[in-house]
Amino acid sequence: MNKVTLVDDEKSVRDSARQWLELSGFEVLSFEDASKALTTITKNYEGIVLSDVKMPGLDGLQFQKKIAEVDPDLPVVLFTGHGDIAMAVEAIRGGAYDFVEKPFDPERIVETIKRALEKRQLVIENRLLKQALVDSEGLDSRLVGSSVPMRSLKKEMTHIAPTIANVLILGETGTGKEVVARSIHKLSHRNKKNYLALNCAAIPVNMAESELFGHESGAFTGAQGKRIGKLEAANGGTLFLDELSSMPIDVQGKLLRALEHKEITRLGSNTLRPVEFRLLSAMNESPQKAIKEGRLREDLYFRLNTVELTVPPLRKRKDDIPLLFSFFLEQAADTYGTSADSATPQSLAIMMSHDWPGNVRELKSMTERYVLSALPPQERIPQILSSSIAGECASSISLKDQVNLFERHLIKESLARHGGNVKNVIDDLCIPRRTLNEKMSKYDLKRQ
Numbered sequence: 001m002n003k004v005t006l007v008d009d010e011k012s013v014r015d016s017a018r019q020w021l022e023l024s025g026f027e028v029l030s031f032e033d034a035s036k037a038l039t040t041i042t043k044n045y046e047g048i049v050l051s052d053v054k055m056p057g058l059d060g061l062q063f064q065k066k067i068a069e070v071d072p073d074l075p076v077v078l079f080t081g082h083g084d085i086a087m088a089v090e091a092i093r094g095g096a097y098d099f100v101e102k103p104f105d106p107e108r109i110v111e112t113i114k115r116a117l118e119k120r121q122l123v124i125e126n127r128l129l130k131q132a133l134v135d136s137e138g139l140d141s142r143l144v145g146s147s148v149p150m151r152s153l154k155k156e157m158t159h160i161a162p163t164i165a166n167v168l169i170l171g172e173t174g175t176g177k178e179v180v181a182r183s184i185h186k187l188s189h190r191n192k193k194n195y196l197a198l199n200c201a202a203i204p205v206n207m208a209e210s211e212l213f214g215h216e217s218g219a220f221t222g223a224q225g226k227r228i229g230k231l232e233a234a235n236g237g238t239l240f241l242d243e244l245s246s247m248p249i250d251v252q253g254k255l256l257r258a259l260e261h262k263e264i265t266r267l268g269s270n271t272l273r274p275v276e277f278r279l280l281s282a283m284n285e286s287p288q289k290a291i292k293e294g295r296l297r298e299d300l301y302f303r304l305n306t307v308e309l310t311v312p313p314l315r316k317r318k319d320d321i322p323l324l325f326s327f328f329l330e331q332a333a334d335t336y337g338t339s340a341d342s343a344t345p346q347s348l349a350i351m352m353s354h355d356w357p358g359n360v361r362e363l364k365s366m367t368e369r370y371v372l373s374a375l376p377p378q379e380r381i382p383q384i385l386s387s388s389i390a391g392e393c394a395s396s397i398s399l400k401d402q403v404n405l406f407e408r409h410l411i412k413e414s415l416a417r418h419g420g421n422v423k424n425v426i427d428d429l430c431i432p433r434r435t436l437n438e439k440m441s442k443y444d445l446k447r448q
């Protein structure tokens with residue numbers, strides 16, 4: 001943070017102050033007239049204001065009041081000539097940050113401005129943190145799941161989202177990597193800018209380069225008209241590259257250079273164009289394996305994985321199944337205009353014991369079939385999942401484990417329903433207190 005809006009009606013003062021400040025590394029915007037300077041002031045302005053007190057038109061005092069209407073926490077440092085100390089004192093009472101006397105002492109003014117900028121930085125950081133908290137509540141409605149692994153994933157996401165770090169998202173197919181990528185963009189400061197996604201596995205190999213970098217007309221056979229590539233279109237925003245190891249290896253090299261130099265050239269052009277974007281990428285295989293097999297450049301990998309997030313498979317967070325099911329149920333019932341019949345306990349038990357090789361995507365499509373099914377609700381899930389369960393056969397969970405999972409689910413749900421009140425849970429499930437205690441400890445369940 002280094003912006004200073006400087007206002008003084010006297011050209012010589014303005015110019016010498018500007019020169020000093022620029023030499024000290026501040027980015028200065030100078031004005032001779034306070035009402036013009038006001039147009040640069042916005043809430044969360046990343047800088048401070050340095051203003052003369054006595055000026056024709058809006059004077060320093062009135063100027064400070066107007067600024068406070070936009071953002072009361074924006075420091076205003078006043079330049080005071082001989083004789084306007086009284087006015088400066090009044091301004092400070094009204095909320096101005098500090099004043100420096102004219103003729104100014106360059107070192108002192110630089111010191112004062114540095115301190116004001118530090119204070120400003122703190123205010124803005126605090127606001128961003130508060131905003132991130134509000135946004136992270138929005139995260140729960142996008143990325144459904146409250147199991148322990150999902151809670152820690154979301155915590156990591158909210159932590160790194162506001163930074164500029166490149167993020168590599170790993171996880172099996174259908175675990176929600178794309179949802180994670182989009183949510184990171186939404187939680188970042190770039191959320192009003194572009195978000196572009198490119199599935200590297202879905203573009204023909206010979207088109208990958210032009211998809212990323214764009215081309216001029218006639219750059220290659222069939223290149224009609226010019227085309228802006230994804231890297232250019234994502235400028236200022238976020239680019240998400242899905243299934244990265246499907247990108248041709250020579251194009252990976254070009255991508256790495258573009259990331260390092262922050263510039264690109266369109267195919268068939270010699271003009272360098274600056275680009276700046278945050279890169280999120282995803283893979284559903286092990287990067288080490290892809291590197292070993294020559295499908296992923298190691299140097300590119302190190303550039304992309306500043307932060308590595310892993311989205312856990314659904315079988316490792318079965319606690320999320322009931323929540324995800326009801327989320328998709330509402331969605332599907334809405335889309336298809338059908339009724340949202342909730343699942344019977346037996347159906348839930350079957351879902352809890354299924355292994356979900358297709359992860360959340362599989363659960364989502366199963367839920368769609370569920371709402372579209374003409375069978376009575378209790379028969380639908382056994383029917384839809386029977387083929388895949390039969391397919392898993394030996395590898396599927398034993399009857400004992402299924403029963404355990406179901407038991408755990410019932411106790412957990414009853415605890416939640418009764419706000420952790422053990423007495424009510426005992427009545428609800430008709431079991432002795434001792435049995436409940438044993439089961440809670442066996443299944444690692446807490447009252448809250």
Ligand SMILES: Nc1ncnc2c1ncn2[C@@H]1O[C@H](COP(=O)(O)OP(=O)(O)OP(=O)(O)O)[C@@H](O)[C@H]1O
Nearest residue numbers: 142143144172173174175176177178179284360361
């Ligand atoms: N936690 C979640 N909350 C809500 N919807 C989810 C969640 N996880 C996944 N989904 C939904 O499941 C489907 C699959 O998710 P997504 O496309 O993000 O998976 P992926 O990990 O990118 O898979 P692939 O590796 O096959 O590209 C999408 O429709 C997505 O909206």
Ligand SMILES: [Mg+2]
Nearest residue numbers: 177178242282
């Ligand atoms: Mg994906």
